[in-house]
Amino acid sequence: MKLERSVGAQLFLRSHSGVAPTTAGLRFLRSARPMVANADRMIANTRAAGSGRAGGFVVGFNNSVSAGNLRATLVAAQRENPDLKINGVESDRSALFAGLDSGEIDIASRPMFAARTVRNIANRKSRRCAA
Secondary structure, eight states, X not given: OHHHHHHTSOOEXXXXXXXXXXXXXXXXXXXXXXHHHHHHHHHHHHHHHHTTSEEEXXXXXXXXXXXXXXXXXXXHHHHHOTEEEEEEEEOOHHHHHHHHHHTSOSEEEOSSOOHHHHHHHTTOOSOEEEO
């Protein structure tokens, strides 16, 4: 009833047998559904970002991303965290370190990189270099 007073219209017909929406109530519900869905998405996105499952990072590498476990690890990290955006940059070693220093690269990978390390640091915000 407080909502009805707020919008200035009767939204529901109440009786001993139950509640049914009025024409105004049906219009209100039709308009409210997308708002509720957006609010649910907003809460889910905020929780994901707060727990480190959303956002993104840049991985720099100087070997083929298809070689070794790096590609499989990044694909698995993306699959496990669909709201996490992972970008890759291939460059030489000095450019990778310069990228780390400038903040353009969050993680630098070199050959013989342990795949489990990406899983452990994927959600951290500090810059890392793994060898």
